[in-house]
Amino acid sequence: MASPITSTTGMGSGLNIGSIVEALVNSDTAAKQAQITRQTTNNKAYISGVGALKSALAAYQASMKKLNDSAAPSFNAYAASSANENVLKATASNTAVPGTYEVNVSQLATGSKVASRLFATADGGAATPIPKGDLAIEQNGKTYTVSIGDGATLQSVRDSINDALAVNGISANIINESGGARLVLGSTTTGAGSDIKVIGGATGISIDGTKPMATNGSGYISALAQDAKLTIDGLAVTSKSNTVENAISGITLDLVAVSSGAATTKVTVGANNDGLKASVQQFVDAYNTMVKAVNALTATSTDANGNTVLGSLTGDATTRSLLADIRSELATIGSGDRLTSLSQLGINTQKDGTLEFNGTKFTAAMNDKKLGNEVQELFTGTNGVFERMNKAIEPYIKTDGVLTSRANNLNALQKRLDQQQEDLDRRVELLTASLTKKYIAMDTVVGKLKAQANSITSIFEAITAQQRNS
Known part of the structure; x- marks a missing residue:
């Protein structure tokens, strides 16, 4: 914006030329300045809102990706534990079977x-x-x-x-x-x-x-490469690797050291209800964090003075469409045999769009209905919750997606507004200079006229005084 006009008083006229010029300039440019200011404020709010929306969606996708990590899969129905992790460690997949096993490691793979x-x-x-x-x-x-x-x-x-x-x-x-x-x-x-x-x-x-x-x-140098050798409940097993997969169905054994003589290490496999509950809670928390962030961007509130305060994306059609697309996936029926909906696990939508997780209903689904081994399929399987969610989000967040296009348009508009502001600032400067020059010229003329008037007055006063003295 242009610099404020300096207040100056005319030497000839005694008028405040600066104030007069400022008033005239404002009357000419105030409407345009108000328009640019209003549009700039709104546009920058939209730019900030779109950026925050993309960040919220990216964080939600990252949370789902972490829960869907094939190297450390979540939603396993079973958990395995080793009585001696200095000898071997055990992990279970969703296809494991509860039970206990005695393992002796006689040789590590090299x-x-x-x-x-x-x-x-x-x-x-x-x-x-x-x-x-x-x-x-x-x-x-x-x-x-x-x-x-x-x-x-x-x-x-x-x-x-x-x-x-x-x-x-x-x-x-x-x-x-x-x-x-x-x-x-x-x-x-x-x-x-x-x-x-x-x-x-x-x-x-x-x-x-x-x-x-x-x-x-x-x-x-010391020996030929060799296989790992172990026994599981007395049955001999060999493995090319120290990571022994499916020697016990659905269980992976990571061999760490050779057992002490004939000593065995007990491997226990049981239901992973606590782990499942923790994974489901992580999903609910990630979803709620995203929804709360979007709600904050679209909310309408009142400040301390009772004025209405709008969020940066309040009333935005794109954001409403996005939320509708994501929420619709919560109600979509999955492809499982018995577990087909989130509500069966105690997950329900609340009035503000966030999810509520009912632990009691979840426990009943695990213990009474025995749905544990279907939880993984519901979330991470083909056309599962994560796949559907990502498909709903992807059109908005991808490189050439809706939000990127929206951000590009908003940034282009901001450049146009910045140019309009520069043009208006130049007009203010030119108009100020022109009006100031004219008023100074007028002030100079007034000053000369006053000087002439004063000179004439002095002449008449001198003539009057001379007549009085004669």
């Missing part, structure tokens, strides 16, 4: 660790020159090729292997021992038969990981 021949040099071996060629590294029937260029050293060979094969779980390093250095390769892949072999050709680096390392030769 990966392959092999070493090259000894490179004996005065500098310790890391800078040993390596001829140009290709390394063919074999594991589990797969062959990976690493090209070694001119001027290579044992250290650069190590770096080339790590750059090329880290994604495959194969890594290399250099171990300096008495008399020289060896290139050592290891793998995160475990299980019998996963031993590493290296065919180096011209490079001179060849390792048969199925044979023990000789004094200065290559081979496996």
